[in-house]
Amino acid sequence: MADRIQPRTLKGFRDFLPEAELQREAVFETARTVFRSYGFVPIDTPALEYTEILMGKGSDETDKQLYRFTDNGGRDVAMRFDLTVPLARYAAQHIGELGTPFKRYHIGSVWRGENTQRGRYREFMQCDFDTIGTESVVSDIETALVIHDLLTALGIERFTVRINNRRLLNGLLEARGLTDQATGVLRSLDKLDKVGPDAVRSDLVATVGIPESDANALVDLAALSGGSDILDQVDVGDSELGARGIDELRQFMAGVEAAGVEPGRIVLDMGIARGLDYYTGTVYETVLDDLPDIGSVCSGGRYDDLASLYTNQRLPGVGASLGVDRLLAALEELSPESSARTSAPVLMTLFDDSRRSEHLAVVAGLRRAGVGVELYPEARKLGAQLKYGDRRGHTLAVIIGDTEWDDETAQIKVLATGDSHVVDQDELADACRRLLGDA
RNA sequence: GUGGCCGUAGCUCAGUCUGGUUAGAGCGCCGGGUUGUGAUCCCGGAGGCCGCGGGUUCAAAUCCCGUCGGCCACCCCA
Numbered sequence: 001m002a003d004r005i006q007p008r009t010l011k012g013f014r015d016f017l018p019e020a021e022l023q024r025e026a027v028f029e030t031a032r033t034v035f036r037s038y039g040f041v042p043i044d045t046p047a048l049e050y051t052e053i054l055m056g057k058g059s060d061e062t063d064k065q066l067y068r069f070t071d072n073g074g075r076d077v078a079m080r081f082d083l084t085v086p087l088a089r090y091a092a093q094h095i096g097e098l099g100t101p102f103k104r105y106h107i108g109s110v111w112r113g114e115n116t117q118r119g120r121y122r123e124f125m126q127c128d129f130d131t132i133g134t135e136s137v138v139s140d141i142e143t144a145l146v147i148h149d150l151l152t153a154l155g156i157e158r159f160t161v162r163i164n165n166r167r168l169l170n171g172l173l174e175a176r177g178l179t180d181q182a183t184g185v186l187r188s189l190d191k192l193d194k195v196g197p198d199a200v201r202s203d204l205v206a207t208v209g210i211p212e213s214d215a216n217a218l219v220d221l222a223a224l225s226g227g228s229d230i231l232d233q234v235d236v237g238d239s240e241l242g243a244r245g246i247d248e249l250r251q252f253m254a255g256v257e258a259a260g261v262e263p264g265r266i267v268l269d270m271g272i273a274r275g276l277d278y279y280t281g282t283v284y285e286t287v288l289d290d291l292p293d294i295g296s297v298c299s300g301g302r303y304d305d306l307a308s309l310y311t312n313q314r315l316p317g318v319g320a321s322l323g324v325d326r327l328l329a330a331l332e333e334l335s336p337e338s339s340a341r342t343s344a345p346v347l348m349t350l351f352d353d354s355r356r357s358e359h360l361a362v363v364a365g366l367r368r369a370g371v372g373v374e375l376y377p378e379a380r381k382l383g384a385q386l387k388y389g390d391r392r393g394h395t396l397a398v399i400i401g402d403t404e405w406d407d408e409t410a411q412i413k414v415l416a417t418g419d420s421h422v423v424d425q426d427e428l429a430d431a432c433r434r435l436l437g438d439a
Numbered sequence: 440g441u442g443g444c445c446g447u448a449g450c451u452c453a454g455u456c457u458g459g460u461u462a463g464a465g466c467g468c469c470g471g472g473u474u475g476u477g478a479u480c481c482c483g484g485a486g487g488c489c490g491c492g493g494g495u496u497c498a499a500a501u502c503c504c505g506u507c508g509g510c511c512a513c514c515c516c517a
Contacts, residue, residue, distance in 0.1 A: 006491080011508060064440080065515085082517085110517085115440075118510070119517080126517060187515095274516095296517065323517025351475065384469095386477035391467095401475055413476070420476085 012122025020328070022343065024125070027154060027324050028107055031127045034150045035105040038142060040129050043104045045086040047111075051078040053089050053310075065112040079111040083128040083321065084278075084306070091132050091317075092310035100133025100315075119294045119329035130300075130319025132307070137248060139318050140282045140302060141255035144266050147286055147298050147320055154327075158289035159297075162225070162269035165249050166279050166301070168234065171242020172221070175235075176214050184208040186273035189222045193271060193292075197223060225269040228253040234270070245281075252282060280304040284320050288330055297327040344372035345436050346396045347389035353379045355405065362400065362410070362425065369429035371436070373398070390415045396435055398428065 009015060016024065032042070051068055055078070068078040080086050083106045091102065106128045113122060129146060131139040144161055151159050173182050188203045195203075197219045204215035224230045228250050236242025249268060256266050274283045281302030288297060300320025307315035348363050350356070359375060366373045374394070376385045382399070389397045399411040410428050412421045414435060423431040 008490095008508080062515090112516080114515070116509080117512095120515095121517090124517065294517095299517070321517065326517045349476090382475050383477055388477085390477050397477085399476075403475080411476090415477075418477080 010122070012116040014121060014123070018342075023328060023331075024324060027328065028125075028127065030153045031107065031150060031322060031324075032105070034146060034153055035127075035129050037149070038103070038129075038146055040103045040105040040131075040146075043087075043090065043106050044108065045080070045083075045090050045106070047079055047109065048077050049080055049086060049089070051076040054078045054080065054085055062112070065114045067111045067113050081112045082110050083108060083126050084130065084303075084319065087128070087130055087132070087317075087319075088306045088315070089310055091315050092307045092313070095133070095307075095311070095313060095315060101131055101136075101139070102133050103129070103131045105129040119323075119326040121325060124323065124325040127322040127324055128300075128319060130317050132315050132317035132319075135304065135316045137251045137255065140248070140252055141259070143282070143300065143318050143320055144252070144256055144284060145259055145261065147284065147322075148261055148265055150298070150322060151286065156288065156331075159265070160287055160289060161266040161298075162272050162285045162287065163249070163252065163266060164269055164272040164274075164283050165245040165252075166274075166281055166283060167241050168236065168245025168249065168270075169273060171236045171239035171245055172218075172234070174241060175237030175239040176217075178210055178214060181208050181210055185210065185218065189218060189271060190273040192219070192222050222271040225267055225271070227263070228268065230268055230270070248281065274299065274301055278303045278306050282318065291330045294326060294330050296323070297330060298322045342374065342392040342394055344374040345394060346371055346373040346398060346432055347385070347392070347394040348373055348375045348398045348400075349382060349385045349389075350376045351379045351382050351385070351401060358405065359400070362398075362428065366398075366429050366432065369433075371429055371432045373432075386413070386415070396432060398432070400425070 035042075048071075051066070054066060055063055062081050065081055066078045067081075068076070071077050087104070087106065091098070095102070106126075108126065109123055110126055111123050114120075116122060129143075131142065144163065147161050169186060170179070170182060173179055173185060178185060185204065185208055188200055188208055191203075192200050200222075201212075201215050201219050204210050204218065205212050210218075221234060224233060231246050231249060234242075234246060236246065253266075253268065257263075269285075272283055272285050274285065279301035281304060283301035284299055285296045286298040288294065298320055300318070302316070302318035304316040305314075306317065307313070346366065348359060348366075350359055363373050363375045376388065386397055394415060397413045397415055399413060400409075404410055404422075404425075408425045409422050410425050412423060412428070412431055412435060413419070414421075421431065421435070
């Protein structure tokens with residue numbers, strides 16, 4: 001007897017049981033609906049790219065996290081670690097056919113060879129949406145509005161979209177003559193929420209090596225968050241870049257307000273920096289108020305020169321990415337009650353194999369009438385079938401036995417309450433629809 | 440990638456420190472409580488290479504090493 005192969009999955013890679021996958025697909029559906037309501041169109045790109053396309057586009061970290069290998073034809077290839085870099089390549093390659101501005105969404109898996117943690121995997125799904133080919137602040141505003149609509153549509157009440165602007169940050173550093181230390185400073189400031197102002201202050205002085213006065217000023221500044229009024233406290237000196245950043249944020253917040261977003265949902269936060277080097281303007285980060293530790297569930301920003309790596313044509317863009325798996329991990333934690341494990345609301349019971357064909361006919365009729373129904377495949381005892389229906393989350397059970405066949409009726413049982421309704425068979429579909437509507 | 444904690448039935452865990460009879464519980468699952476009505480109750484049952492491999496020992500779920508996987512911190516990020 002040969003040894004069996006142990007069924008197992010790679011670290012950071014997961015299987016999805018129906019209950020989880022139904023939830024994931026529901027999120028994708030919601031995302032698609034919201035994206036399309038803003039005129040975004042779907043695209044797809046290969047999972048595998050030439051390594052040179054992906055290398056050096058994020059940070060040093062993303063290079064290290066690349067799943068990279070030589071394919072059977074000797075090509076140096078890598079799996080995409082996000083959907084933005086492939087978009088840049090895609091746009092450079094096809095922009096002539098696409099025209100600008102081009103708004104696309106892209107739902108797909110990405111791979112990062114990093115260590116796993118809760119809500120953090122090596123293979124995970126992103127729902128990206130980007131607008132490229134325009135520098136208009138309208139697109140920056142819409143990006144925030146999409147994030148807002150998306151989370152709202154997903155039934156999330158308590159979240160905050162935090163906004164900052166790279167130009168403002170860089171201008172700020174420029175005014176203080178700290179441009180060379182920008183990366184270190186921003187990285188350090190990014191940790192403000194986590195380690196607190198004192199730790200960041202000493203880190204800035206000791207590790208990054210900037211003067212204490214600057215460190216103090218920057219930490220105070222990074223702690224600012226709120227409406228556009230906080231911009232009055234931001235001093236960018238005579239930096240043109242910084243002034244432009246402030247101006248952009250003012251226009252941004254005015255637009256968000258005009259769109260009628262509830263105050264407090266989208267706020268400025270001077271502590272948001274974002275790690276990816278390619279952001280140049282507005283940056284976005286979204287935290288769930290009830291679960292801030294899990295990190296951002298939707299982030300992004302404006303990048304004004306990403307596609308320049310592949311083409312002479314200037315392709316500015318702005319967009320963000322919804323982390324479906326992280327979001328679902330969060331939702332799971334916030335409301336762990338189990339959801340339905342079926343995709344059809346109605347269960348048709350069967351307890352007489354000799355009437356199989358008649359059942360199949362009734363069930364087919366229900367489906368033609370638009371009622372999703374699952375026919376129990378075996379003539380097991382009725383109690384077991386009802387139990388199955390209840391456990392799976394079916395809303396209704398339809399029972400047709402000898403009695404019902406004789407007078408051409410059907411019994412509809414509402415599983416949650418146990419209520420039974422007897423209706424004529426030719427009214428079954430209408431009755432089901434009515435009961436499902438009530439439920 | 441570095442460091443820490445963990446890995447026992449489908450699920451949540453007890454037992455591990457102080458090695459020693461047939462490894463337990465709850466939930467779930469299956470069957471029964473008479474032949475067409477579940478989610479409550481009663482009775483019964485199935486199900487465990489104690490993650491995997493090696494070592495120490497008369498004897499290992501229990502001690503040691505390795506490995507795979509999970510969680511956490513750093514780092515970074517969805």
